[in-house]
Amino acid sequence: MEKARKLADILGRVRDGEDPAKIRYESRQLLSTLRLSDISKAHKYLLGSGMSLEQLRTLVYAFASILGDQFALLRANLSANHPVRRILAEHEMFECFLADLAEANLELQEVETLTELSSEYRKLEHIAGHLQAIDIHNQREDDLIFPALENYPCKGICVVMSKAHWRIKNMVGNLTMAVNNFKHFEPEQFKIQINALSCAIVPIVREHIFQEDNILYPVALDVIEDDKIWQRIKQLGDEMGYCGFDAQPCS
Numbered sequence: 001m002e003k004a005r006k007l008a009d010i011l012g013r014v015r016d017g018e019d020p021a022k023i024r025y026e027s028r029q030l031l032s033t034l035r036l037s038d039i040s041k042a043h044k045y046l047l048g049s050g051m052s053l054e055q056l057r058t059l060v061y062a063f064a065s066i067l068g069d070q071f072a073l074l075r076a077n078l079s080a081n082h083p084v085r086r087i088l089a090e091h092e093m094f095e096c097f098l099a100d101l102a103e104a105n106l107e108l109q110e111v112e113t114l115t116e117l118s119s120e121y122r123k124l125e126h127i128a129g130h131l132q133a134i135d136i137h138n139q140r141e142d143d144l145i146f147p148a149l150e151n152y153p154c155k156g157i158c159v160v161m162s163k164a165h166w167r168i169k170n171m172v173g174n175l176t177m178a179v180n181n182f183k184h185f186e187p188e189q190f191k192i193q194i195n196a197l198s199c200a201i202v203p204i205v206r207e208h209i210f211q212e213d214n215i216l217y218p219v220a221l222d223v224i225e226d227d228k229i230w231q232r233i234k235q236l237g238d239e240m241g242y243c244g245f246d247a248q249p250c251s
């Protein structure tokens with residue numbers, strides 16, 4: 001059986017609830033021989049068989065928990081200067097910011113007397129500043145990556161990702177606004193607001209990154225075969241630089 005079919009078959013068995021221990025050995029053997037295009041093809045088979053993106057996402061999650069994610073495989077196949085490598089590196093950096101946000105929120109919740117000078121508030125302010133860069137990252141995907149995929153069947157995935165970008169923009173915007181308006185809150189109200197926003201932002205952005213790393217980019221790399229398109233994306237991306245870095249050290 002073709003490898004992509006085998007993978008689709010394994011994913012189907014995960015969906016049907018087969019014992020992960022049984023699937024693990026077989027999956028690992030298969031994975032060691034897989035190419036990126038096989039993963040992408042398997043996704044296409046499943047989407048073509050009527051599976052929704054939402055179901056595929058759940059399945060890819062379940063599969064990753066059995067096998068380890070496809071991120072390592074995806075990255076191993078990219079040249080050092082490929083534009084997607086930069087996107088993946090930014091994803092990793094945002095994962096760090098998300099972990100920092102979760103931690104800063106927990107610390108903030110513990111403070112008894114919260115002021116603008118509290119180290120917990122300043123840490124949160126710093127992380128929120130970094131996290132704002134996700135807007136630029138997402139905008140770049142909207143402007144450079146999604147248009148390049150417009151004529152391929154994975155267009156639907158881009159629509160879902162684009163909607164998520166709006167949601168993330170709003171949530172991160174609300175976080176920035178709350179942090180910048182600290183003075184207008186009662187400290188306890190501020191804590192409640194930050195807790196609600198952090199608890200929404202962290203899992204939603206993590207999941208978004210997971211979907212892009214494990215579904216969108218494996219498919220994009222498979223369907224866009226013309227190197228000129230990637231070169232053009234790289235050129236435009238180079239002009240914009242990296243997202244999420246700033247020159248000011250944490251004070």
Ligand SMILES: [Fe+2]
Nearest residue numbers: 091137141212
């Ligand atoms: Fe992204």
Ligand SMILES: [Fe+2]
Nearest residue numbers: 138141161212
């Ligand atoms: Fe994105």
